[in-house]
Structure formats: C-alpha cells, structure tokens
Amino acid sequence: APGTVTGGGAAAEHQAGDGVPVTTLRGPAQPAPGGVVRQLTLTARTATVVLASGQEVDAWTYGGDLPGPPITAVHGDLIEVTLRNDDLDDGVTLHWHGYDVPCGEDGAPGATQEPVPPGGTFTYRFLAEQVGTYWYHTHQVSHPAVRRGLFGTLVVTPRDEVPADLDLTLPVHTYDEVLAIGADDGVASHAAEPGAVVRLRLLNTDSEPHRFALTGTAFRLAAVDGRDLNGPGEVERRALRLPAGGRYDLTFPMPDGPVALLVDDSVRLRLGARVDGDGDDAAGTGDWPELDPLAYGEPAAAPFDLDTVYDRHFTMVLDRGVAMVEGRPTYAHTVDGRGHPSIPEQLVAEGDLVRLSVVNRSLETHPWHLHGHAVLVLARDGEPATGSPLWVDTFDVQPGEVWDVAFEATNPGVWMNHCHNLPHAEEGMMLQLRYD
Ligand code: C2O
Ligand code: CU
Numbered sequence: 001a002p003g004t005v006t007g008g009g010a011a012a013e014h015q016a017g018d019g020v021p022v023t024t025l026r027g028p029a030q031p032a033p034g035g036v037v038r039q040l041t042l043t044a045r046t047a048t049v050v051l052a053s054g055q056e057v058d059a060w061t062y063g064g065d066l067p068g069p070p071i072t073a074v075h076g077d078l079i080e081v082t083l084r085n086d087d088l089d090d091g092v093t094l095h096w097h098g099y100d101v102p103c104g105e106d107g108a109p110g111a112t113q114e115p116v117p118p119g120g121t122f123t124y125r126f127l128a129e130q131v132g133t134y135w136y137h138t139h140q141v142s143h144p145a146v147r148r149g150l151f152g153t154l155v156v157t158p159r160d161e162v163p164a165d166l167d168l169t170l171p172v173h174t175y176d177e178v179l180a181i182g183a184d185d186g187v188a189s190h191a192a193e194p195g196a197v198v199r200l201r202l203l204n205t206d207s208e209p210h211r212f213a214l215t216g217t218a219f220r221l222a223a224v225d226g227r228d229l230n231g232p233g234e235v236e237r238r239a240l241r242l243p244a245g246g247r248y249d250l251t252f253p254m255p256d257g258p259v260a261l262l263v264d265d266s267v268r269l270r271l272g273a274r275v276d277g278d279g280d281d282a283a284g285t286g287d288w289p290e291l292d293p294l295a296y297g298e299p300a301a302a303p304f305d306l307d308t309v310y311d312r313h314f315t316m317v318l319d320r321g322v323a324m325v326e327g328r329p330t331y332a333h334t335v336d337g338r339g340h341p342s343i344p345e346q347l348v349a350e351g352d353l354v355r356l357s358v359v360n361r362s363l364e365t366h367p368w369h370l371h372g373h374a375v376l377v378l379a380r381d382g383e384p385a386t387g388s389p390l391w392v393d394t395f396d397v398q399p400g401e402v403w404d405v406a407f408e409a410t411n412p413g414v415w416m417n418h419c420h421n422l423p424h425a426e427e428g429m430m431l432q433l434r435y436d
Pocket of ligand 1: 418420
C-alpha cells in the first residue's frame, strides 16, 4: 500500500519517462523471507540541543536529538519510517543518501513528492537490500536544513556475518562552527582490548570535505560509500580525505597501545584498554599523504570500463558565473552555464549503460552526488582507476579535475544529480535524470 502523500497533487504532475507517475514507484510492504519490519516514526521539529561541551545549538531535528535516531537493519529487513512534521514551516522530507530505493521513496521534493508540511506525514518503505554505511537527510531547503541537524545514520549489516567487536558509526558534522561526532564536540573514548576487531564508520554530513587520520595502528579502508572494496591492503600513516556526503569504513585489529582518530588534524576519538591519551597523537599527521581510493585495493572484473560503448554519455561542466535561473540573470554555481530548474533533464532508457563526465572549471570543490544509483569510477583526468572497482554515490571533483563515472540504468524514475555542497545545490547546481 502506498504511503500518504500530503501537500497536494503537484507530485502527480511529474512523470517518469513517457508516463509512469513517480508516486506509483513505491517500495514493497513486506520484508524478504527471514527479515523483519523495522518500524520507526521520526518527528521533525525545532529544538535546542546541548552538545557534550555544553554548547547549545538552535537545531532542526528528527525527534529532538542531534543527529536524528540511528537507523540500523539487517539485510532483507523492511525499513518503514513514518515522517511527521511538527513545526518546520518550510516542510521536510527523508532522502536516503546512497541507498538505491524505489524512486517514490527517494524524498526529493518537487520530483518524487511534495515536502511534508507542518502537521503532515509521509511513510517511506524500502527493503534493506544494500549492506553498509549510509545516511538520511531532508531534501527540502537542504541548505540550511541539513546543517541545522535534519540528518541521521543508516547502517545495514549482513545477515550471516560475525560483527566487529567494536563497531562505531561516526557522523562528523559542524553545528554553528563547532565540529562534533554525533553530538560529541569533545574527545570521545571507547574501551577496546588488544586483538579486538574494530570497524569505524566515518560519515561526512557537512558540505566541505574533512581530513581523517588514525594514529597507533595500521588499517584497511574496507568500504567506500557503503560498498566493500576488493582486496583492501593494510596502510598506515595515510590521511583520508572524505568528500561531503561520503562514507569510509575503516577496519583494524586493536593493537596493544592506544589508537586515536583525528578529524582535520585534531584528536576526536581515543580507543584503547586504557584511554587517557597524552595529547601527542596529532604530531606530524598533517604531513601524511592522502590515500587515493582510485589506486587502492586489488583490481577485479567490473561490468564496464573506459572502452565500453555507452548508450548515453552526458558531460556536465561545473562552474560559477552569471546564469539564467528561473528566467533571471543570477550569479550562481552552474552546470553547463545554467542553474536548476533551467538545466535540461538527462533522459535515459531503462537498461542503458550511462557514462557521466564531470568537468570542474571552477575554483571550488564540488562533491558530485547521483540519487538512486551507485556509479563506478572509470577515470580521473583521463587516467583510468587502477585499484579495486570503486563504486560511489558521492565523489569530490576538485578544481580543474574531470571525472568519468558510469552506471547501468536499472532503477526507473526521476533522480536528482547534484553538488552535495548544499549551498551550491540550493543555488542551482542540480539537475534531474529521468527514465521509466
Ligand atoms: Cu544527500 Cu540529493 O542528497
Ligand atoms: Cu559544488
């Protein structure tokens, strides 16, 4: 049964391809055999939230806390979340970042649903068919709404795998210029015995990249954007640059001594049998080279590559300048010299192999994000990726760079394709890809 669409009939005007209304592209009502229904109600409301340091944040929340409640599920479960809006005047949605849900569950206002107004509700249902680390956030006035707290984590674990001894989900976010992991803006600590298997799930829920470093241990970058890498090797003294919206899962066996996690060169988390760190962990990490995910892990067969003949190939030129936005000249972040909604849609057909070339002609980094699909990274600046097949939903296109990525069109609907620096997206650096 479809959820309740509130806020009028405009969503029904948006058709996928030649005629299937997005509102019919909804998720199932039953879990897979062996799965359970994970039911949750999230009430969006304003709240004053106190961070660990005592710092108060004027927040927009799902349920009164920062971040929103962590959602966890096991592969095959049905996730059913009822969103209520208490007092957010601009309306609110839930978008499942990186999760390839049916289009009608995607939470993109103006494309897949109307924003849920104060007093309204909308129920999202989808199968937990992808394991890994993801997140959810509103897509209505996503800047400033996500910055103010309308987000949370989504972690799906395999049904038949021994979990790590210590599995920490660590959303990094800046509230009023205060950096926090979860709601902790200080240094968190966790006990971990030598030999314990540790998994750290790093999420960047900000609009700018963050730099991570891990002292006291070697580690493996096990997954990027929720998808496992092939043959990830052990590395140490490497920094990790995590794009806005992206996720990295790190794994390692706990060594005898303490381990510290640094974000932007300061210690934010300590692990160990005794966690009374001496504060020196940060020394020198600022000089560590960055691990390049395009050259990491073991190559393996992938369904397509640079030599594949693609059914569609779209090039998007990212820049900043004067553009026509809603018929008016505006100084904005642009795609092909235009701003959303004046950017033509990318039309594909189901089953197409689609290649996207993203060209950054601006002086800023643009973390590019496609809804509803993971994309395989083919090349950066024309150089083919050499490591594990790298499937991502968000990738940083730095000034001057060109990224080539590809996917197969297997999830019909209307999908936002945009910069995840949310102020850029809000200004117009966003378009739609569509098929039925
Ligand atoms: Cu995480 Cu369109 O967004
Ligand atoms: Cu951008």
